[in-house]
Amino acid sequence: MARRAFTRVAATSAAAIIMAACASNSRRADTPTTPMHNALTQDERRNGWQLLFDGSSTAGWHTYRMSSATGWQVVDGELTTTGPGAGDLVTDRQFDSFELTLEWKVPPNGNSGVFYWAHEASEKIYENAPEMQILDNVGHRDGLSPLTAAGALYGLSPAPITAARPGGEWNTVRIIVKGSKVEHFLNGVPTGKGDFDSDELKALIAASKFNQWPTYGKSRRGRIGLQGDHGSVWFRNIYIRPLK
Secondary structure (H helix, E strand, O other): HHHHHHHHHHHHHHHHHHHHHHHHHHOOOOOOOOOOOOOOOOOHHHOOOOEEEOHHHHHHHHOOOOOOOOEEEEEEEEEEEEEOOOEEEEEEEOOEEEEEEEEEEEOOOHHHEEEEEEEOOOHHHHHHOOOOEEEOOOHHHHHHHOOOOOEEOOOEOOOOOHOOOOOOOOOEEEEEEEEEEEEEEEEEEEEEEEOOOOOHHHHHHHHHHHHHHOOOOOOOOOEEOOOOOOOOOEEEEEEEEEEO
């Protein structure tokens, strides 16, 4: 009886070793120590995910109202500004309904944003495109208000101030846009949301600074934008999945 029990334990241990060896051959098995950035698995591709940033170039992007990605560069697989006043970077492609994921990092006191539905008819991107706030909530004064904290639908729908990690650490974003409805998630926490066709959000816009720009939030299709005119910011793992 003891010998059979030992045999079962030995067999179970051997099976576990074999399974571990097989897992080590998986492309994402080593994620905790050496994560694979700016790449998609075959399953992700089959599920409709697409790369917006290839990890080595600014291909597919240009600075707002310019023809090239002026003020931006790629360093160690991260998309980052070259210096102050870099300008806002936007995708060459336009999207309507989609799911967007990415990672961002700012220095202490840092400030940036992710825009969507951006068009280039207005002088500034924030005059037409809604924004998910990017911020070091601890070091920046905007972190004192949930309406302008990291993850918020900027100025319109608040985010929990505790959702963001401190400056210098990576944060994960998920934005879901379906028709006129938007949802923001920061580090897995639901943050800003709204329906741009609803009377509620229209009233909030009318009572905000966005009221001075007639095109703000009116488009349902446009470019993804990364804010670069507030200083240093880093992005990686920028993926999008168009939705029907």
